[in-house]
Amino acid sequence: MNTQDIVSAVEAVQAAILANEAHIESLDRAIGDGDHFINVRRGCEAIVAMRPELSQLPPAAAFERIGMKLLSTIGGASGPLIASFFMSMGRELAGIEQPDTREFAQALAAGVEAIKKRGKADVGEKTMLDVLIPTSRLLQRLAAEGADRESLCMKIKQEAEANMLATRDMIATKGRAHFLGERALGHIDPGAKTSQVAVFAVCDMLTEGAAS
Template identity: 55%
Template sequence: MDTNSINRYASAIREAIVAHEADIECLDREIGDGDHYINMKRGCEAIAGLANELNGLDASDALNKIGMKLLSTIGGASGPLFASFFMAMGKSLKTSEAISINHLAAAFDAGVQAIMQRGKAQTGEKTMLDVLVPVAQTFKHMAEQGHTRPEIAAALKKTASEGLESTRNMLATKGRAAGLGERAIGHLDAGAKSCQVMIHAVCDLVLAG
């Protein structure tokens, strides 16, 4: 993975988030704070604006720069969480000269672990982690088993969608949704939806070759 790939993925993610504006905003209005989509769009635009600055950097430094930018750009709880994700990924790739699929899987897992630590959260709490954790696990397992990138991308799309759907019947223990108690049951989590959208966008690029 190089900065050209990172910029391509960032562009695809931005387009996908904008395309799913109605879905994300609807979910957030139902059980969230109502500002999730705005923050996600702001973060995507901030990353897109870094494209020229990222050129020439190695993947580790580029991801760290993205994390720092998000920390100062996205409001609410999302900023520090996504910043931690990218910075942890960058740190994980720091010593990797030739980045393999196994390195990427390990870096993604490191990013997810950073979100868990920063947010003091785990799976089963109706958050983005209900998508990110199973995706990280599937990614690492399939990379270790030697599956091809298209095979992994297809599996990660399926895992992300299943993770999103799993949030529907969960009680929420984080954010505004936690105060709704059982009234939040039956609704998908907006943060999980955003993560599903982003993962699908990246995987679709991989599948398109």
């Protein structure tokens, strides 16, 4: 994955997020803070606007620059979380001009771990990590096995979908939703839904690019 892939992935995520606006906002109104979609959209717009700058950078520097931009762009608690994700990916890829699948999987794992540490959350707490952690782990395993891109992306999408849907049956222990207790049951976590949408967008972008 080179920097052009990174920028294309962000553009794909932005388009997918906008296409799912009504669904994500309804989930956030039900159990979230009400500003989740606004923050995600603002972050995507900021990154896409950086295309000329990012295109001149190696992946590590691009991820670092994205993280710094999001830190000053996204409000609330989510800004530092998402910023730490990208900056940790950048640090993991330092010195690597064009990461292969294994290297990218390791960088993604580092980014997810940064969210986990900063947010003091883990799997089973009805957050974005319920999609990101298992998806990242599966990506590392499939990359180590040498899975082809099409098969890898298909399995990653299945994993993201299943874990997003699983948050419907969880009681939240983080964020505003944890104040709702059992009233949050039956609702998909908006962060998990956004993460699933992003995973699908990136996988589709990568497989369509490989097919063309």
